[in-house]
Amino acid sequence: MVAAAKIEHGCPVVGGPADISLKVHKENIQQTPKTFKMADDEEKRRKQAEIERKRAEVRARMEEASKAKKAKKGFMTPERKKKLRLLLRKKAAEELKKEQERKAAERRRIIEERCGKPKLVDEANEGLLKKICKDYYDRMYICEEQKWDLEREVRKRDWEIADLNSQVNDLRGKFVKPTLKKVSKYENKFAKLQKKAAEFNFRNQLKVVKKKEFTLEEEDKEKKPDWSKKGEEKKVQEAEA
Template identity: 50%
Template sequence: MDEDDEDKRKREERDRKKAEVRKRLEEAQRQKKAKKGFLTPERKKKLRKLLMLKAAEDLKQQQMLKEQERQRILAERIIPLPDHLDSMDNSELQELAEEFQERIMELEANKYDLSYTVRQKDFEINELTIAVNDLRGKFVKPALKKVSNADTKFSKIKKSQSAKVDFRANLKEVDTKKFELGEEKEEVKADWAK
């Protein structure tokens, strides 16, 4: 019995070791499968959500910076009004009006200069795009002018009126006597009938 017990124990030990090895192999295969697909659908969703949050945060920050820049520029450009306008005399008010007028003239001059430079840049951009298109061999179709439908309708009506020609008036007159049967021909006819 000792041998049977010992054999039995050895078999159980072998089976247990085989089960452990199988378990390790299965675990290794599962880990390999998990490593294959790094971006699982859950990870993709989480990554997308994080990217959207980051983009929204960046957008808010940019808007805030633009607003701060706008406020700073407005503070530079706008001349504050004095609080005591009612108590000012005419000469002070006139000086203030002249100061505002000078500021307006300066801003209008700057505006004109900027609009001129913008027009120049637009012209240069247009010229460069034309040059690029010429080099590529692509030609831009020019914008067609709009033609009013009334003019074309009038021209069609005039053409149709000129197309109506009295054909009968231009026909030649044909001498019908030429085709009449004369007396001689009637005699020949009578001879043939007999």
């Protein structure tokens, strides 16, 4: 009854249907921006996912095209070339190591053959020491003889090579060039500079004149005065007398 009376007099009823609808409307108004924001975020995410999908498709097509081009180029792809280079380097390193080991073994063999194994002289008596010294001397003598023979053979081969080269040059018409004298590369430059300096010298361009033409002593020095002639005549007469 009280609620009906309030409605009749125009007063809103607290907790009534009108009040509940007003609250729901206010809540809807407050939630509307959030829903719009969520919708915008969802739209952005969808667009971004679509862009990423298209990029992935384009990337996949480009990779397929590049693979097709590589397959068309031939059997040797860059990856295979790289692997082949690595295998060749590895093989070369192994061959080099084997060659070094072979040379070291050959060197040890030659040293043992020429020098022999070291002798035990700590507990040897005098006779054994003499025998060891004689063996070493004989081996050294043989080595020196072989060395002399090898050096002589090398000199002979060098002479033969030089003779053959001279014959080849004679047949071709080419003679051995004589050794040239060493000349400084600045000598010609200095000569040219001195020549130019002489051309631009002011004194060399002046006209040369005789000094006697413009002197005050125009009289001949050989011409003597009359009184000196008289004195000479007297001397001549006295000499004749």
